[in-house]
Ligand code: SAH
């Protein structure tokens with residue numbers, strides 16, 4: 001199968017072109033067509049010589065995702081459901097903030113980490129996305145904005161869609177280099193956040209990458225017993241392995257980490273757990289920020305959203321202990337914009353349709 005050209009970093013493309021008998025400066029032209037003019041056919045690259053266009057067409061594709069569904073919420077959030085060229089579906093979300101336009105990307109088809117509260121976890125991973133497929137999610141959203149004619153640009157990226165980014169590490173890193181490159185989309189590293197469930201060895205590697213990308217850690221519980229109950233990854237990387245990885249990251253980068261904490265009613269939302277979390281983060285509180293996430297209930301999952309009072313008490317306890325925190329504002333709740341929800345609904349619909357068809361036959 002042909003490779004997506006969006007998957008190549010600038011240096012990889014330059015190397016490929018030179019290997020295929022082209023001049024080095026061609027990569028600058030090709031990137032300009034892809035990321036500034038945002039064409040979708042190689043034949044539109046007017047200043048590129050025809051023989052180079054032939055080679056590119058023979059080896060690469062530009063568009064591989066097909067838009068299946070696009071839902072727009074009252075608050076301006078847009079959820080895209082894309083079909084990959086192997087028929088799998090993924091979702092991408094565009095959110096509007098006062099500071100800019102942020103896109104939430106998917107990194108895998110399903111997820112193997114299997115957190116007990118997450119819609120993506122039930123659908124086991126069927127494969128990793130390629131770096132090209134991750135970049136193309138941004139391009140498709142940007143092309144949607146281009147068509148609106150309001151001169152709007154994607155300014156922020158959160159790698160918080162379906163999948164565990166550190167379980168698809170090399171493709172994630174290529175993706176980050178492509179979108180961050182000043183010759184391309186030039187989305188600032190400080191405007192990009194990668195969220196992980198806590199694959200400790202990869203956190204060391206990420207700290208050593210020397211890029212200024214923000215890291216978010218899904219902590220969700222302040223002790224091993226509770227954390228293992230809701231995130232089975234904690235058995236492989238319990239807090240005594242995770243905390244040293246966090247310390248290493250902080251020491252190496254001196255960048256703040258965001259700790260994500262989903263509040264599950266009567267499970268991890270007591271004041272007791274807020275104190276335990278404060279204890280856990282106390283020695284790094286100057287570089288910590290806790291993002292409290294109201295849970296989005298998922299069908300067939302045992303959890304409920306915390307009461308407003310519990311959320312407030314949790315927040316206040318952390319603040320009183322000097323831990324900076326906030327409660328995440330929700331986007332697009334009227335369109336299933338929570339992690340994996342539209343996709344799992346769509347898959348359920350498809351299954352029901354097939355069951356019906358089988359009955360008719
Ligand atoms: N796998 C990575 C990134 C994708 S999940 C991770 O777990 O960090 C991104 C965030 O969405 C995580 O913090 C996750 O806990 C949260 N999330 C998943 N399901 C959710 C739900 N139903 N309601 C609210 N947040 C959810």
Ligand code: SF4
Nearest residue numbers: 111113115118121163
């Ligand atoms: Fe995977 Fe993240 Fe969902 Fe856990 S929360 S199952 S790691 S996508």
